[in-house]
Amino acid sequence: MNPVKTIAVLGCGSRGRIYSTIAAGMPEKFRVVAACDPVAERTAYVQEKSGHEGFQKFADAEAFFAAGRLADALIIGTQDTHHYEQCRRALDLGYDVLLEKPIAPTHDQVLALAEQAARLGRKVIVCHVLRYAPFYMAMRDIIASGEIGEIVNFEAMEGVEPWHMAHSFVRGHWARPHLASPTIVAKSCHDMDMLAWVMDRPCEAVSAFGSLSRFTEKHAPAGAPARCTDGCPAGDTCFYNAVKYTGEMGRRWLGMVYDRAADAPASEILEWLKTSPWGRCAYRCDNTAPDHISASLRFSGEVTGTFTLSAFEFGRHYAFYGTKGVLRGGPAYRKATGADILVQPHGGGEPRRVVIPTPTSGHGGGDLGIVNALYDELTGRGDGRTCIAVSVQSHAMAFAAEHSRLTGKTVEIRDNRF
Template sequence: MSLRIALIGCGNRGADVYGRLLQAQGARITHLVEPRAARLAEVAARHGVEPEAQFVHWDAFFARGRVADAVVIATPDDAHVGPCLQALALGYDVLLEKPVCLHEHELALLLQAEAASAGRVTVCHVLRATPFFQAVQGVLDGGALGQLVGIQHAENVAHWHYAHSYVRGNWRATPPAAPFLLAKSSHDLDLLRAFAGARPLRVSSEGGLHHFRPDQAPPGAADRCVVCPVVGCPSDARRIYLDRDPGIWPVTVLTAGGQALEDALAQGPYGECVYLGHNNQPDHQAVTVVFEGGVTAQLTVSAFTHNNTRTLKLLGTHGELRGHMERGELELHDFRSSAVTHWTVDTAGIHGGGDLGLVQAWLAFLRGAAPPPTPLAQSLDSHRMAFAAERARVEGRVVELE
């Protein structure tokens, strides 16, 4: 019998990514929680979910008791902890979208709730599950670099992606959304934790909002792109959305629930000028983390890149590994032999195949064939680093982690 999965939150990540992948891997989506009526009806029709298994709030779903085998929680950032605690109280295994919370003290609440539950929480840190970063981890584990000393990692957000998600989208302001680093790069901080193989000790950070603000608006800019006379604006919503495949992200975010793309650009937030000042997230941030054992990692997250990818260098006593995720390229320099090895890794699929890899690993756990993909306590180190980095950035100091 196939596993019964409840989706709590039917947005892009919940329904269009996890819901579709879970169904494709043999699980059944049997219950839905979504406050938007049109979206709820759309996703229910897709999965054949009966009206009695559709809910506008998770309280009503959990009031039914244990009616599914596991739950996916992909609600907005500020609504992850509540349903997760209720799910654990009923013994559900949970696939929890990141960031798991917006307040640091809630990390302990989640750990305590999991410890008291028969269920386990898997955080959606999908990059660990990509073939590309698994290949990086394989080089580390194989000893080719000797002792790891440093990590240089960059998340190149791409100017149009930043405009979509962090100026016009759900993550444009904190609160209510998570701080930029937590919302965008907990994946990457989780990778640093995995590569270092140790807990973080100290964090420092610099960054700010340099460009996407009212004083940077070009002369004559209108409030909406569809009527704006400015030519050549890199954030023109017409360029970002009208020239892209209408059946994939990010266009599907605008058309969810059956809305026409033209109406979304004329009336919704994704057609607004990026210089209106509705956002407060940094558009460029640099972070340094020192791990137990001495590994030092630098992470740079920036809107000002042409592509949407990750690049990295791992620096060891016996070698250096360079990687470019978008192209799937890896380059290993062996200091002992002077040999240079180049190879490529398949990066097809959402997040370079990481979403599929995570879903497969989670289903294997639910079916009793594997342990949880990553223990919750280890996953939450990424959030501890993010919270510390935000304090360090705002307060201008080095933050020591307990």
């Protein structure tokens, strides 16, 4: 008989609700018993999904922690700057933790949490969800199988997408990295983690460039007011017109920051945009997050590669160059060829095409995968794939890249702190 594990949720925003909804849908594995968020509708949402009779709701983290340990595991889905303190307190109380990425906004805090988890013998599973997504698992398996031989070098692209960039890194939560976390840590810890996982060898050094170059006032359309709702002369043609939040595509993004996004009439959303950060002209915000980053990485064994983050590409894609062939994969290839992964042997012939079935949860199926993995970890059957001791290594790559971008120097990772 498999034990049912109890779950509490701290931070019931976009991510907290996704994980708790998935967990609540697996009554044979989980019971969601408590939630904490200052926004009452959000804890009510988790309670409704949970259906647990003795469900406890908290409006602030102090009261939540004062209540002691309420469950086997705690999902921490708050914003980046809360992670360190909340995870530290949760571990002290005896929780195992499912911790949203990034682990914390500074390298010192990341290392401190890893040390604390190890010292107390507690599990901290970091939400590097891509390691549980079928596309990435297939890519890693092919490389590990030796089909393309030894990897000599690679190219990795993180296409943030223009609207996502504007929503999250220009108008939104991660627009000012000093109040959240460095962009390459916030967004690309996934990418660094994927490379660390696929390469399966230590990253030794990194050199990075990048800046904010497009989402700045000098690129604003002539006569653009501070807010899109103030009658912008470029409103009809501007890709970033915030009025699009009233349309179908916009509402999907709006749902991450405005709870009534699905039901609100357009007039309500337009009114909200008049004062909300998401109503601002995308060229006239207080953002400082870079909109493009290019990094060179050196792994052990003289394997090298490049990583690019761009606001202006769509989705992640990869090329791994091996001694026996080349693996290419990602949404761009899917769009062009119908296959998610193409494995091209040297010397010609047709590439082997790998098609991944359409995933049933976000992040290419990784959101569902990590909730299942949480259960496995809590019941001693996990493989520790995204435990904090593993994740600190790829976080170090991201912090090193940011250090390099800011200092203009090539950074050796070793045991350094950034």
